[in-house]
Amino acid sequence: MSYTLGELAELTNAELRGDPSRSISAIATLNNAGPNQLSFFTNSRYRQELLNTTAEAVVISYQEVDASPVDALVVDNPRAIYAQIAKLLYPEPQASAGCHPSATVSDDATIDPTASIGANCFIDRGASIGAGVQIGPGSVISKGVVVGAASRLVANVTLCDGVCIGERVLLHPGVVIGGDGFGLANNNGVWEKVPQIGSVTVGDDVEIGANTTVDRGALEDTVIEEGVKLDNLIQVAHNAHIGAHTAIAACTGIAGSAKIGKRCTIAGAAVVVGHIEIVDDVHISCMSVVTKSIRHPGSYSSGSPLQESGEWRKNAVRMKQLDAMARKIKALEDR
Numbered sequence: 522m523s524y525t526l527g528e529l530a531e532l533t534n535a536e537l538r539g540d541p542s543r544s545i546s547a548i549a550t551l552n553n554a555g556p557n558q559l560s561f562f563t564n565s566r567y568r569q570e571l572l573n574t575t576a577e578a579v580v581i582s583y584q585e586v587d588a589s590p591v592d593a594l595v596v597d598n599p600r601a602i603y604a605q606i607a608k609l610l611y612p613e614p615q616a617s618a619g620c621h622p623s624a625t626v627s628d629d630a631t632i633d634p635t636a637s638i639g640a641n642c643f644i645d646r647g648a649s650i651g652a653g654v655q656i657g658p659g660s661v662i663s664k665g666v667v668v669g670a671a672s673r674l675v676a677n678v679t680l681c682d683g684v685c686i687g688e689r690v691l692l693h694p695g696v697v698i699g700g701d702g703f704g705l706a707n708n709n710g711v712w713e714k715v716p717q718i719g720s721v722t723v724g725d726d727v728e729i730g731a732n733t734t735v736d737r738g739a740l741e742d743t744v745i746e747e748g749v750k751l752d753n754l755i756q757v758a759h760n761a762h763i764g765a766h767t768a769i770a771a772c773t774g775i776a777g778s779a780k781i782g783k784r785c786t787i788a789g790a791a792v793v794v795g796h797i798e799i800v801d802d803v804h805i806s807c808m809s810v811v812t813k814s815i816r817h818p819g820s821y822s823s824g825s826p827l828q829e830s831g832e833w834r835k836n837a838v839r840m841k842q843l844d845a846m847a848r849k850i851k852a853l854e855d856r
Contacts, residue, residue, distance in 0.1 A: 522546065522610050523557070526578055530594055532609065534603045535580070538822035539592025543577055548607055551576065559610075561603040562589070564672060580606065613673070618656045630662075639676070650687070663699070669725065683720035687747065690723055695732040698723065702743075702759025702777060714851070715739060717759060724748070730755070730771070739777075764801065 524532070525540025551567060554560040554576030561580040562571045571579065571588060578592040580599045596602045597812040599720045616637035619628060624638045627646040632638065636650045639658040647665040650656065654668050657676035662668065666680045669688035674680075680691045681699030689746060692698070719738025724747035729735070735757040736745055743759055745751075756774045757763070763775075764783035773787055776795035781787075785799060788807035793799070795801035797811065802818035809823040829834070 522612065524609060526592060526594065529559075529609070533594065533596070533605050535594040535596045535602055536596055537592070539578060543592060545577060545606075546610065548577065548603070548610060551579070559594075561599050561607065563599045563603075583677075600618055621658075633670075657694075681720075684737075685720070685722045687727065688726035689726050691728040693729065693731040693733075693753070696729050696734075698729075698735045699737045700734060702739055704739050704759065719743065719760065721745070724765070727751075733757075736761075736777075752789070758795065760826055794832070797830065 523544050523546035525541060526539060526543045526545060529535070529545060530537035544557050545559045545571045549560055550559045551570035551574040553812065556575060556577060557578055559578050559580065560574060560576040562585060565856055566768040568588065572590060575590060575628070576591055578594060579589055580594045580596065580603050581589050582597065582599050583595055586593050586595045594602065594693055595852045611626050618635050618637055620632070620638040621640045623640045624642040626638065627648065629646050630644045631653065632650045633652040635652045636654040638656050639660065641658055642656050642660045644650070644662040644665045646764045647664045649667045650657050651668055651670035651672070653671045654846045655673040656662065657674050657678065658841045660674050660680045661728065663680060663682045665683045667685045669686055669690065672686055673692040676694045679697045680686065684699040696816065699721045701717045704717055705712045706715055708722040717737050717739050719740050719742045721735050721743045726747055727745055727749045729751045730753035731757040732753055733751050736746065736759040738742060738760045741760060743757065744762045746763060746765040749763050750768040752769060752771040754797065755769055756776060758777040761775050762780045764781055764785065766783055767781055767785040769787040770789040772790040775793045778796045779793045780798045782799055782801035782803060784801055785803045787805045789811045790807055791805050791811065795810045797814040799811065799815045800818060803815050805818045806822040809821065815821060
């Protein structure tokens, strides 16, 4: 797949400064790009790489364009336009419609004739697979599951009973949606399982990364709203609710019944405890532990930055003394 710079400028509404007939067939870094390759510049720390680049052209902001030694597609948001161009140059693979001979499909499942069912898939009764859906090898679609049009399950994806997946959803290998939540009741020291009778609803244009799990609700559904992006190895517990266009990075854990607003970002390895609410437009830094509801938009952080081990041990000792020190200071102030 290749485009001219003129075509790319038109398709992305970018301002072209250079030769519109130049052909672009690939994307590469500033350091490694060469003929017929496009790069992009978004971070000033790579200015020297920009000055030395041999790319055919770069995607760059209006503020930085004068530094470009090569042709440029000039935009307000270079990273977003780079993403659009990457989709044009590297379109997602399209599987052939039909069902692989090794797949097992229930007689009363509804499969659109344009859908593709891969090798060793299992589709249970009452499932509904929409137009243009691609279900990759080894995937399991359980009873009553709905998969919306143009969604893609890459491989070994499991959708448990009653899960509803929207349109244009991308589920990476190993995703499990609708497994039982961690619902237990203690009966005189013995744990009794609480049946998880809800399911999971996933909105349109959601992407869920490899080996991420989303548990079914205990009574009502766990909800992932439209446009949400979940990275790899995330745990979303039962009855959590994640608002539209929120993005969450890898290894984050979200406990049961937590409600996260729209357009939030949560960095890697964060923890959100259960039964709290985070409003829209909140940004949480990596390894933070959110123990209380957040009622105002903004950026929030917790956790300990990396220190030399000896210094960290000294500070850890001081942490244990903080309460006593605070009481002494208060007594001195009172005196």
